[in-house]
Amino acid sequence: MNMKRIMLLCAALILSAKPAGAVNNSISIEDPRVWPFSWDNAYVYYVNIDRFSNGSRSNDSIFGRKRTDSFGLKTGTFHGGDIAGLSLKLDYIASLGVNVIMITPPVEQVHGIFPGGMGLYGAYAYDGSHALDYTYIDPSFGTINDMRRFIQQAHRRGIRVVMSLELCYPGPPTLRDMCDFGFGKTVLGWEECVPWQPGVGENYSDLPVDLSEDRSWNRWWGSDWLFSGIYGDKCTAVSCLGEDMRFRNTDVISNKVDLPGFLIYKWDKYANTEYAVPAAAKFRHGSGTVAFFESMWAASWVREFGFDGIAIDNAFSLSEDMLMMLKRNCAQALEDWRALEKSGELAAKWQEPFMLIGMQNKKFPVKLKKDEIKEKLDHLDAFVVPSDRDPSMISGCVLAQGQDSRMYPYTGKTILIRSLSVPGAHLCRGLYVSQIRKFLLMKEPVMAVYGDETQRKSEQLREFAPELAADSDMNFPRDVDRAKQWAADRFSFSYTLSSNRVLSVWQKIGQFRLRNPAVGGGNSEVHQDGGECRILQKGDYRNAVIIYFGGKSEIEAGSCFKDGDSLRDAMSGRGITVLKGRIPIDDNGTLHLIEKYRRPYIIQGLLN
Secondary structure, three states, rough: OOHHHHHHHHHHHHHHHHOOOOOOOOOOOOHHHHHOOHHHOEEEEOHHHHHHOOOOHHHHHHHHHHOOOOOOOOEEEOOOOOOOHHHHHHHHHHHHOOOOEEEEEEEOOOOOOOEEOOOOOOEOOOOOOOOEEEEEEEOOOOHHHHHHHHHHHHHHHHOOEEEOOOOOOOOOHHHHHHHHHHOOOOOOHHHOOOOOOOOOOOOEEEEEEEEOHHHHHOOHHHHHEOOOOOOOEOOOOOOOOOOOOOEOOOOOOOOOOOOOHHHHHHHOOOOOOOOOOOHHHHHOOOOEEHHHHHHHHHHHHHHHHHHOOEEOOOOOOOOOHHHHHHHHHHHHHHHHHHHHHHOOOHHHHOOOOOOEEEEEOOOOOOOHHHHHHHHHOOOOOEEEOOOOHHHHHOOOEEOOOOOOOHHHHHHHHHHEEEOOOOOOOOOOOOOOOOHHHOOOOOOOOOEOOOOOOOOOOOOOOOOHOOOOOOOOOOOOOOOHHHHHHHHHHOOOOOOOOOOHHHHHHHHHHHHHHHHHHHHHHHHHEEEOOEEEEEEEEEEEEEEEEEEEEOOOOOEEEOOOOOOOEEEEEEEOOOOEEOOOOOEEEEOOOOOOOEEEEOOOOOOOOOOO
């Protein structure tokens, strides 16, 4: 061993040694909570709470929600997943190299069943997109304490948490809600408290709810809260779930409204501190614009739990004024949470700003012109779009209308997050390993939907409409009980990964991306031998990697690394030293991910 290598080894040992007398609660040099983070290199993992993991059986039948509809289908029903289950699987998620989790809306949903898939099946609001009360957590998902514990545990793993939210369209009226809260009108005098199911020759579009103009509907959201056009129509899959039933949230200053009667009644008769968001208490009375109430209800979740961002579904349906109000109130709420956090959470010291992220649901295709899309994007921090820039990457995918990324030819400051499977829009599972590599190594933020990494199969009804079947249950690998081992060394190098071949590729490349912000946020330099050097330099912080797709026994170091640098191939785990500007590689693999062999660099907020 030469003198230079001995000196490097000694330096590494000194860096890794704990100082004498160090207390047990001192921050480890590999503490994930202070790992450099940048949204430019975000690796987002989108989770449908109900379909991911069941951590508590006690909340599986809340409000009489059944596992199957009257046709024997479970496509649109609650399956039992909850926040407690998410907490139990955080090590699994962390093992993927994920640094952002995005969850489906946890707010309280409509209680009863309504038409799903144009009436082909009965649906409950399992995906969180049919809100009843924005100030309560849905009991099927868990309690306030469950949510607090989940976010604390995610933050302690260095993972940011984003809550998605539907603010454009309320949940449809259901017989159960009409019974519980005393609003609305039924067809031919049907008793709303009597259970209903489709008869012979009927489907769920025949739900006996009558939306013709009637004073009883004023106790619901009413015309003050909703744009006109809904009253006077029979409740069908179109009129009850269509674009007519939109909140009047475009005007943020004038047209103040009172709170809906059914919510005031609910908060009085069914008050329950186990599910009520404490920070929202002050916004359960008084008057204001619809935009004011919606933005403050959303901000209450940030102020109470410390959410790092909110993703707005159907974001293009919100006005620019509404987006600005929402961002302002939520950003202030995150500052308040960080200032008031008293549990010693290092996440309270994170410096990156609150993120307002946009998504566009496949149910409501974009009808805006390109210049109008640009105006909307200018009011968002990030937007989720499909990864169809490279046709080879989405071979065999099912694309829904309005999801072509060419609709977003945007070069402004808004970050575009590339997703393989935009939630509920198109399915891109069963990809070849080569396609997975391309996706995870994109020089942009990326988003995977739960089960992309395990080739999750679609739910029932896929023969009728594949996109309706996107939300099947998560299929964890057989060796998932070893997830804590997989995640333990992700910030240095993990030699223990899943035995599932495809999943292990996601883990290797995802963890490489996690350790190296240059992957998504660095400047690129392509060498003559085909290697790509990516360098991120901000202040004193420097991160560099080389990505090489095989073919030669050695490659150029270029400006990425200098002679004597100790490197590692993240795919094979093999150690390498740069010599005369060259990097020797073992070309048994087709992909080489070259990174510096070093201890993590500790700094907070450096990359934002």
